[in-house]
Amino acid sequence: xxxxxxxxxxxxxxxxxxxxxxxxxxxxxxxxxxxxxxxxxxxxxxxxxxxxxxxxxxxxxxxx
Numbered sequence: 001x002x003x004x005x006x007x008x009x010x011x012x013x014x015x016x017x018x019x020x021x022x023x024x025x026x027x028x029x030x031x032x033x034x035x036x037x038x039x040x041x042x043x044x045x046x047x048x049x050x051x052x053x054x055x056x057x058x059x060x061x062x063x064x
Contacts, residue, residue: 001061004030008042010049017049030056 006021021038024030034054042051 002058003061004056004058006030006034006038006054006056008038008054009052010042010046011052012046012048012050016052017046019046024056027056027058 004024004027008019008021010017010019019042021030021034024033034056038054039051042049
């Protein structure tokens with residue numbers, strides 16, 4: 001099973017941060033969520049930061 005998460009690189013004038021999203025079941029759902037909600041949520045939570053880049057990343061479930 002593959003799960004997806006969005007990662008954002010956000011920067012202010014002083015520093016940059018990497019922040020992540022909740023998990024999604026597909027790349028399409030991840031990308032739609034970023035475009036419809038994620039960009040606004042990042043701006044609301046970190047108002048002094050600008051999104052430099054974002055990407056949906058896949059993780060494969062592995063046995064431990």
